[in-house]
Amino acid sequence: MRRLKAVSLIVSLISILLFVNPSFAKERHGEVTVQVNLNAPADAKNVRLWIPYPVSDEHQNIEDIRVNGNFSQGGVYREGENGSMALYAEWEGAMRERTLTYTFKVKRKEVIKKDFPKKEPPFSKEEFSQYLKATSLGPTTGKVKELAEKITKDKKTNLAKARAIYDWIVDNMHRDPNVKGCGFGVVETLLETKGGKCADIHSVFVALSRAAGIPAREVFGIRIPKGKEGDMTKAQHCWAEFYLPGYGWVVVDPSDVRKAILEQKLTIEQAKPLREYYFGAVDESRIAFGTGRDIILNPQQNGRPLNYFMYPYAEADGKPLNEDLFGFNIGYRISFKEQ
Secondary structure (H helix, E strand, O other): OHHHHHHHHHHHHHHHHHHHOHHHOOEEEEEEEEEEEOOOOOOOOEEEEEEEOOOOOOOEEEEEEEEEEOOOEEEEEEOOOOOOEEEEEEEEOOOOOOEEEEEEEEEEEOEEOOOOOOOOOOOOOOOOHHHOOOOOOOOOOHHHHHHHHHHOOOOOOHHHHHHHHHHHHHHHOEEOOOOOOOOOOOHHHHHHHOEEOHHHHHHHHHHHHHHOOOOEEEEEEEEOOOOOEEEOOOOEEEEEEEEEOOOEEEEEOHHHHHHHHHHOOOOOOOOHHHHHHOEOEEOOOEEEEEEOOOEOOOOOOOOOOEOOOOOOEEEEOOEEOOOOOOOOOOOEEEEEEEO
């Protein structure tokens, strides 16, 4: 018990220091390389590839971008509704190999958003309608609406409602290591099974938040390895944000709380410092790609809209090469080297 109180005190002191001086926030620096050798039919007449393309913002700096390969044409394009970026490449004509190497340097900062205002001004739900609507796998009516109202009963502010939803997820959901990739985020099923990975858990957070009238969105990205270098091919990760009027977007990552509980064999009480940290903060070992569900890429893909865009996606002669959302079969490797 004394140890838990000591850990909680340390976390609180660090948080206070971060509010006073943001320079205490941690950083990671390194180079990311995406190597592609597409598993596409040699006789395909047209092959297309889209790769998530991170850009600089207040939390990360992306620079020294290099792209080369034997593609016929390519470019960087912005997806219309959510603004997520993609590196696009196209190969024309039959080819034995279709290769691309994409490298960039990244400086990523820890995100701390905890100096919340005491009062919340009104906000325009019309202005934030994009972050309040249902998605194909994340409804905001029926059972989702009923649960959201139950969880947020008597809560008056976006902050209080979001915290109640966050705590409900930490207390009731769990990480399922048998789920492939980051999961598919089928919200109504997840409310029954209550088990999944980051895309599952944060799909539930976003759907419940939207059903409660809180603008919310998933942020899709990738983890930076713990060591000085390592493989990132299957290190994709997502977290979530909700909108706090008069303050801005607030990050949360209840899935990393549940991940720690599983992997470190923690009790809910032992995980309390992590529960407090990940409401309004995320660590520096991640790179953000973009947001949005039911994605129509730019240039537009021939296949159906993507559930989300966190993995490379490819088509040959108009047909998807990805065997599923994650596309580990199409032939790519992502690596990191600290600098």
